[in-house]
Amino acid sequence: MDEQRIKDQIEAVKNEISATSYHKGTEHYIGRLRAKIARLEDQLLDKGSKKSGGGSGYAVAKGGDATVVLVGFPSVGKSTLLNQLTKAKSKTAQYPFTTLTVVPGMMNYRGAKIQILDVPGLITGASVGRGRGKEVLSVIRVADLIVLLVDSDNVKQIQIIAKELALAGIKIGQKAPRVIVDKKPKGGISIKNPQALEGFAVETAKGIIEELGIKNAEIIFKDNQISQEELIDAILGNRVYLPYLLVISKIDTLKKVQIDKIKKKFPEAILVSALTGQGLDQLKKILFEKLTLKRVYLKPQGARVDFSEPLIIKGWETVADVAFRIGQALEGKKNAYIWGKSAKFPGQLVANDHILFDKDIVSFR
Numbered sequence: 001m002d003e004q005r006i007k008d009q010i011e012a013v014k015n016e017i018s019a020t021s022y023h024k025g026t027e028h029y030i031g032r033l034r035a036k037i038a039r040l041e042d043q044l045l046d047k048g049s050k051k052s053g054g055g056s057g058y059a060v061a062k063g064g065d066a067t068v069v070l071v072g073f074p075s076v077g078k079s080t081l082l083n084q085l086t087k088a089k090s091k092t093a094q095y096p097f098t099t100l101t102v103v104p105g106m107m108n109y110r111g112a113k114i115q116i117l118d119v120p121g122l123i124t125g126a127s128v129g130r131g132r133g134k135e136v137l138s139v140i141r142v143a144d145l146i147v148l149l150v151d152s153d154n155v156k157q158i159q160i161i162a163k164e165l166a167l168a169g170i171k172i173g174q175k176a177p178r179v180i181v182d183k184k185p186k187g188g189i190s191i192k193n194p195q196a197l198e199g200f201a202v203e204t205a206k207g208i209i210e211e212l213g214i215k216n217a218e219i220i221f222k223d224n225q226i227s228q229e230e231l232i233d234a235i236l237g238n239r240v241y242l243p244y245l246l247v248i249s250k251i252d253t254l255k256k257v258q259i260d261k262i263k264k265k266f267p268e269a270i271l272v273s274a275l276t277g278q279g280l281d282q283l284k285k286i287l288f289e290k291l292t293l294k295r296v297y298l299k300p301q302g303a304r305v306d307f308s309e310p311l312i313i314k315g316w317e318t319v320a321d322v323a324f325r326i327g328q329a330l331e332g333k334k335n336a337y338i339w340g341k342s343a344k345f346p347g348q349l350v351a352n353d354h355i356l357f358d359k360d361i362v363s364f365r
Helices: 003-018 027-051 078-085 130-141 157-167 202-211 228-236 256-265 280-290 319-326
Strands: 066-071 103-109 112-118 145-151 170-172 179-183 189-191 217-221 240-242 244-249 293-298 311-314 334-339 348-351 360-364
Touching: 003 027, 027 202, 027 228, 066 078, 066 130, 078 103, 078 112, 078 280, 103 280, 112 280, 112 293, 130 170, 145 157, 145 170, 145 280, 157 170, 179 228, 189 202, 202 217, 202 228, 244 280, 311 319, 319 334, 319 360
Parallel strands: 066 112, 066 145, 145 244, 170 240, 189 217, 293 360
Antiparallel strands: 103 112, 179 217, 293 311, 334 348, 334 360
């Protein structure tokens, strides 16, 4: 099926939904139509991927303790920001599409090495291959964090970028729905905890699942509530869910009243100027925190702590995780003494599943 035919089918299904009043009697029917749109949109993405060269993406080797990708329209200052945060030499100019490939840089902060990638600017239609959008999106999918960058004159681009990412199966600022799909050889669709369905019936959920190609399975929801959209995403299984940080650039061109207006409208945003350096220290700090990076210092028995080179851990890593990374053998359930915020008192002997905090000191027995 060619792209235009898929687009026509999507439009026809959308029109069918618009023409159908939503009530108890049509809920099942509309649910299946929404699932059909999602299935067709995935086919369209696949077509765009093949058209743009297979969707293999740019060859980028991940490095450091975490990877951040700068995402935005052309000429919003991604390359200039990369050059300021790292020692990269990304080409800059006052015209679009200066960056034609992925330019990596490494930011050293609090002992962590954070890889930052400058990718070509996204444009409308990137999700279906326009402007090498598929290659750019393939890089974004494997990052640990997205920096959504817009300049102070074009804050409306935020919604456009978020839409393109969503169309490409990249959900920002959302948690992945926790759904277990245990496929069976027969027996139809069985939903174990239907009370989790948010505002729609079991039969509607079964219809959505069948429309997406699963005929026999046991479905278990691990979340308290799940919407139709979340159910569709979970069954399709090809969505990625990434944290993001909104950064508004080029604020050196604004007056205080304009800056105050932006802060009021986007209180979560980090405002920066890559030219003057304004806001860059705050940006580095927030990047470190959003990546859930933590510094752990090792103390050999009978020796002093080396504070010059921390071990960088991520998320909710434990004593056992640190032991594995340094090749430390563990015997029994308690193997480490801890000093720091995660300890109840200095030098506490803790269990192997003890979660470590930033700047904790660990000494193995």
